[in-house]
Amino acid sequence: MAAELKNLTKRSVDYSKWYNELVVKADLAEQADVRGCMVIKPYGYAIWEKLQQTLDGMFKETGVQNVYFPMLIPKSFLSKEAEHVEGFAKECAVVTHYRLKTNETGDGVVVDPAAKLEEELIIRPTSETTIWNTYRKWIQSWRDLPLLCNQWCNVMRWEMRTRLFLRTSEFLWQEGHTAHATREEAEERAQQMLKVYADFVEKYMAVPVVQGVKSETERFAGALDTYTIEAMMQDGKALQSGTSHFLGQNFGKAFNVQFVDKENKMQYAWATSWGVSTRLMGALIMVHSDDNGLVLPPHLAPIQVVMVPIYRKDEELEALNEKFEALARRLRQLGIRVKYDNSENKRPGFKFADYELKGVPVRLVMGPKDMENGTVEVMRRDTLEKETRQFEGIDEYVNTLLEEIQTNIFEKAKKYRDEHIFECDNYEDFKTRVKDGGFFLCPWDGTTETEARIKEETQATIRCVPLGVDQSNPGVDMVSGKPAKYKVLIARSY
């Protein structure tokens, strides 16, 4: 059974298959009975909850308040913002009826044709339209601004090719929607939330990100600017992990949200929106895990320390129970999430494999020999290194070790990422190398034509104009040979 647990496809053999197997074997999620949707299982949901709580606290520190808007949106709302409808109206779940009735044979149900809606409703793919239609009622004066709302909810986009966490038709996310009196304030907020995302992903998920601005083609439908954080997976591909949009007055105008400013003039409100989703779970899994299973960052691991006793005789177990339970209490006092697994229906070998697969950062094992010697075996999941240490003071040691693991996996991911960012200004060279993954920093002339050609010929896309990169002398576009406008980050992506 332990062997079977570990029977994961190796990353080097098939990274994509490794991921799919890992998500299921580590009990994170599985395909649902409805096409393209997923069931998030208890262990996966526990990670999502940690992530959600942490991020929610960070939002609130910036003054954001939570709200809840309806999941159904009248079809006509979608058409009000011209670009938005192009981006979102197409692939969505449409509610056309509000009743079923028993069929003629009495053994099933059919749609009741008499219960057809006058106007179809769609399940929200994102909520700008319904929220801005409400903001019209909430915003009258500059005193009502800024308005800083967020909701945690489910959304639906009818995706054709889906993968657990990375792309599913229904997914969980948060969507922040803010309204401001000035352009500057809205732009600042969009940038501020990008920073919150970057901080969260780096500090808690231990995933390094590149912050940047999307090209016009890759922008959110209806945005003037889309800010993004891009993370590198172990196959060198990019995963867009969060976006924050400066929406200008597009939604203010589309939904006629006007306010009286301090000079007593009517103005349209300025908007931002920003979101991260269960897709972050995909990044978390893909960046750190290995051929033995998950590697979870201690800051988000539902179980940070697992303790397993080894024994033959009942009295040995009793002594171990006493020792471990006292330690568990001490660790919990330090705020550490501990599980003591003395279940009798599984062998230690099975437990070891299972907790490795589930990515528990630290494992403590004691047997009768350790009891005699006053020692305990400590294994850290990130390096799989084992050491035998004095039991005395082990609580403080574990506390430090968890932080060390958090730092170590971040540094490891950052080293890998940095080693796979390449400056490149030769298109032939680029075409050969991009197949092996990595982020390529290349001069771009800023045209949609060049962008489209790169995508078509290499399946790579412009991920962003990275922030913090010197753009004073971007050079010559590697495709068109024209003067470049920016250095951009190009990569294949999820």
Added chain:
Amino acid sequence: MAAELKNLTKRSVDYSKWYNELVVKADLAEQADVRGCMVIKPYGYAIWEKLQQTLDGMFKETGVQNVYFPMLIPKSFLSKEAEHVEGFAKECAVVTHYRLKTNETGDGVVVDPAAKLEEELIIRPTSETTIWNTYRKWIQSWRDLPLLCNQWCNVMRWEMRTRLFLRTSEFLWQEGHTAHATREEAEERAQQMLKVYADFVEKYMAVPVVQGVKSETERFAGALDTYTIEAMMQDGKALQSGTSHFLGQNFGKAFNVQFVDKENKMQYAWATSWGVSTRLMGALIMVHSDDNGLVLPPHLAPIQVVMVPIYRKDEELEALNEKFEALARRLRQLGIRVKYDNSENKRPGFKFADYELKGVPVRLVMGPKDMENGTVEVMRRDTLEKETRQFEGIDEYVNTLLEEIQTNIFEKAKKYRDEHIFECDNYEDFKTRVKDGGFFLCPWDGTTETEARIKEETQATIRCVPLGVDQSNPGVDMVSGKPAKYKVLIARSY
């Protein structure tokens, strides 16, 4: 403005109108643009969050784990459990298409007839069907049991007459779904969760409840037993505040969820489900609030203490700021949620009215005179009593006062409730008195006919067979004159 804030219809004039106005004026929720749905505003959502976090912790203490299942359910799943389909399939939102397209004139979108689903999907009204269809894959052996899952999510029931929080087409809730190896264990779990609900509602919401078992007619569609908690509103009507269902093997059989028991025999799994929803917000509002606005129980109030300075000169404000901010820090150290409102664009009178309307349990006011005398004015929202106290030691006093308010509003609601529970075995008497509200404890012969007649003639329903009531000698049915089976609680309800 302060006067306008308070311009609430009085409860004695129109209780129903008072409620509707209060929900909107206190900024809790409002009607959404989609028929029958609501927008939960920041202040309302903050209360819901407190409630949710507390209850979630109580579930987890009993071993429950959170999960997430898809919101869409294949139509055919609903027909698998015969009673369930009758109860839920009828009024629900049906997704029939997965794409919109631009209309002929190019200024709107229409449903794309080419994108019709082979099988319609409905938005979950409750998730027993989809969850049990998945449990089949999760449950093989007695070792996989019990399985204790819960999800916090949105659900949709196409209601015709809706009221904010009390009955909306879309609402937020949690639904627990457990699977067990034995009948006894499942029955115990259903009862255990009822007790969790009762504890929560009484201790945190400060709302006394009657625990009981529903009659067959009032049972959940597909349950063998439905346990309920019933609360009394200030008009004497009942509000069903939470239910826990013992589902027997109905879903185990309908979805073929079998396991190998300890004797190596195949058995169908036993089930429970249990839920509370945003309806609890309705109870919270209706039980405690008064003609001045909300009265929130301190345990769930987003702001427990509000502090308002009164001043004319800037240097007075500075001194008050210093004093109040130091106090705020001390109160926060005691775990108290504090707001210091020194905003300059609202007069104190407006602030007082606003925080009264919003039900903040304790208000502290200081002006220059208080600074001189070392005093502070304390107002408690439940009784509206004001007193002037020494500033010294006010933090400990407030801490005690919050608990006192929590106890007081529970006792007040309990006294009202107890004074409006009547024993009654005369139907004529009952018919006259039930119009004025109250819970009536009456002998019932246990027949559906009697139950239906009472409902038709009085609009009152059997709320439950209350637990803890002596049923050894229930007497004679007040309607049929036949020997009674139980004493039941009858009331008009929301």
